Amino acid sequence: MTPRTLDHPDRSEIRLENVLHALSDPVRLQVVCYLAGSGESSCSAIDLAVSKSTSTHHFRVLREAGVIRQVYRGTAKMSSLRRDDLDALFPGLLDTVIRAYDMRRAATP
Incomplete structure (x- = not known):
């Protein structure tokens, strides 16, 4: 039996506009x-706070943009951030986005 695999863009196919759309x-x-804080999950x-089908859609958008990598481990779909690829292509982007997200969360009562 062949393990299930998911399509991911190669590093050379990752485009800034797709990454920014995914992060928006x-x-x-x-x-x-x-994922930035946990590694793989x-x-x-x-x-x-969304339905399972909506969650699946969001993960697919992130995967197809090249932001995350997903692999099957048994019946679980494991996700990890493609930090090495994104840092090589867009230095500082992830750190800036994560810092802004953390600052906004800290300012929200």
Whole structure:
């Protein structure tokens, strides 16, 4: 039996406009910040205030933009941030976005 795989863009195919679009949604930004702090995680471990189908959509947008990598481990779909690729292509972008997200959360009562 062949393991299930998901399509990911190669580093050379990752485009800034797709990454910025993926990062523009608050739910997807929450996923990115969670993965930045946790390394690799199952999709279900991230507590998102959206339905499962909407969550699946957000993860797909992040994966297709090249922001995250997803692999199957048994029946779990594991996600990780493609930090090395993004830092090589867009130095400082992830750190800036994560810092801004953290500052906004800290300022919210």
